[in-house]
Amino acid sequence: MTEAIIIDGKEFSSNLRNKIAEDVKTFKKERNVVPGLAVVLVGEDPASRIYVRKKEEMTTAVGMNSLSYRLDANASQQELLDLIETLNHDPAVHGILVQLPLPKHIDTPTILEAIDPDKDVDGFHVVNAGRLAIGTPSLVPCTPAGCMMLLEHSLGSLKGKNALVIGRSTIVGRPMAQLLLAADCTVTVAHRHTKNLEELCRQADIVVAAVGIPHFVKASWLKPGAVVIDVGINRVPAEDEAAKAAGKTRIVGDVDFVEAAKVASAITPVPGGVGPMTIACLLNNTVQAARNLTSAS
Numbered sequence: 001m002t003e004a005i006i007i008d009g010k011e012f013s014s015n016l017r018n019k020i021a022e023d024v025k026t027f028k029k030e031r032n033v034v035p036g037l038a039v040v041l042v043g044e045d046p047a048s049r050i051y052v053r054k055k056e057e058m059t060t061a062v063g064m065n066s067l068s069y070r071l072d073a074n075a076s077q078q079e080l081l082d083l084i085e086t087l088n089h090d091p092a093v094h095g096i097l098v099q100l101p102l103p104k105h106i107d108t109p110t111i112l113e114a115i116d117p118d119k120d121v122d123g124f125h126v127v128n129a130g131r132l133a134i135g136t137p138s139l140v141p142c143t144p145a146g147c148m149m150l151l152e153h154s155l156g157s158l159k160g161k162n163a164l165v166i167g168r169s170t171i172v173g174r175p176m177a178q179l180l181l182a183a184d185c186t187v188t189v190a191h192r193h194t195k196n197l198e199e200l201c202r203q204a205d206i207v208v209a210a211v212g213i214p215h216f217v218k219a220s221w222l223k224p225g226a227v228v229i230d231v232g233i234n235r236v237p238a239e240d241e242a243a244k245a246a247g248k249t250r251i252v253g254d255v256d257f258v259e260a261a262k263v264a265s266a267i268t269p270v271p272g273g274v275g276p277m278t279i280a281c282l283l284n285n286t287v288q289a290a291r292n293l294t295s296a297s
């Protein structure tokens with residue numbers, strides 16, 4: 001039995017960031033403008049703090065300006081809306097990112113809709129979701145955009161492939177399905193009420209798992225030779241007994257990776273697969289937004 005190719009998202013994203021750094025240099029030379037990304041964090045969620053710090057470091061590393069905004073966990077929705085309004089009108093800001101999840105007292109859709117769609121580098125605004133749905137994408141959500149790059153790298157053309165997306169979130173599942181459709185796949189979206197999931201999985205040439213349940217997708221569900229993209233980032237107790245007793249955790253995906261790698265032709269690991277692509281695609285979107293915003297002037 002041949003083992004699957006492990007799709008190295010760390011290496012791919014590092015190469016992409018090098019290319020973005022070149023794009024930023026060219027952009028600066030041509031337009032005399034430095035792209036700026038504003039990153040907003042509300043509260044102290046430990047994982048969010050890490051992601052936000054990485055985003056800021058990588059923004060600077062590719063030669064763009066990073067603008068950091070931290071609001072207290074008790075900040076009001078209006079304070080956040082006021083900040084977004086200021087950033088929407090700031091010509092030095094080409095991309096605005098509000099880290100999710102937000103504290104419960106803040107209505108996430110209201111916040112996302114307040115961001116200028118042309119600066120919405122997360123691609124979550126309804127205008128950008130609509131553009132993607134009608135096949136004229138502008139700023140595309142970062143995680144699905146990264147998944148597409150990894151898939152195209154593995155398979156070349158995706159035309160005519162049967163693709164199964166497990167999960168229908170607005171951040172991953174839905175935009176992922178739209179991107180696969182745009183790439184001429186036959187797309188099925190499964191969710192918690194789907195009855196014949198295993199059967200659907202066995203027909204899929206491409207499986208994208210974004211359910212948030214550790215090791216949910218089993219090797220026995222996969223069609224031999226399928227390409228498996230694991231979007232899950234699930235924190236579970238460490239394997240080592242001493243580490244577990246000390247309360248240590250590790251990250252696993254939504255796919256039973258070890259067994260699935262014996263059936264798939266290519267598979268993303270967790271960590272080191274899709275995750276690193278998210279931030280690289282955010283930087284890519286920021287350069288894109290800066291290009292769009294400065295092209296008319």
Ligand SMILES: Nc1nc2c(c(=O)[nH]1)N[C@@H](CN(C=O)c1ccc(C(=O)N[C@@H](CCC(=O)O)C(=O)O)cc1)CN2
Pocket residue numbers: 051097098099100101122142143233251270271272273274275276277278279
């Ligand atoms: N406004 C947004 N909020 C959130 C997004 C998003 O795209 N926009 N996505 C996630 C979190 N996220 C970025 O924000 C993100 C998640 C994971 C990774 C990553 O590199 N993961 C590593 C493992 C990291 C670890 O050890 O914890 C990997 O998979 O290798 C990057 C970014 C929710 N919020």
Ligand SMILES: [Mg+2]
Pocket residue numbers: 102103104105106107108
């Ligand atoms: Mg909320």
